[in-house]
Amino acid sequence: MKNLFFILFVSTVAAVSCSKKEPQDLYPADSPKANYDTVAVDSFSSGATSVDVVRQIRMSSKKYQDSLKEALELQEQEKKIQQELEKENKKKAEEEKKQKTAETTPEAGTKTE
Template sequence: MKNLLSAVFIFGVLFTACSKKESPGFGAEQVMKVHYDTTAIDSFSNGAVSVDIARKIRMSSPQYLDSVKQAKKRLEEKKKLREEVEKENKKKPEEEKKKADAEKKQKASETSPAATPKAE
């Protein structure tokens, strides 16, 4: 009887240990995308350049420097245009005030009795 119980126990352990385990499915499989800081496949190979050094090289290229100069020129032109528009906007109210003052003076001079000649 003891042999029978131990045999059943051993078969039970083997049956559960050797049973086919099911995979968790598509949800458990995750693709890990590793981000390396080198542009070459192997960081020790010839021509391997770190991202920081590649950025410095690109920034020192003539095309990049030219584009930076053009961007600065555009910003300066925009600033100049804004300043001119602001100056014009400031001049308009001043001119309107001068016109209004001139019209008031003309009306005042027309309506005053000393300025108008009397016909006798």
């Protein structure tokens, strides 16, 4: 009798566990989809980068481009300032030459007397 109950119990457990169950859909159609890449990439494979690293690269490249533009603007401003200084120096030099020539011509006239 004990064996009969044991065999009956085992057979019902086996029947329940082996019965076909409807597979549960892990990804239903109405589930929200991720707007980013969810494919796993081996971290040791060639070209594998994390999302944070890519973001930092993009940010640094934009910063780099901005810094290049600022450097070019500074160089242009320095060139303009140098050109203005050169023009002023040329004007001063011409004025000094005129003054020297004006001073030397009357002196030459007085010396000839």
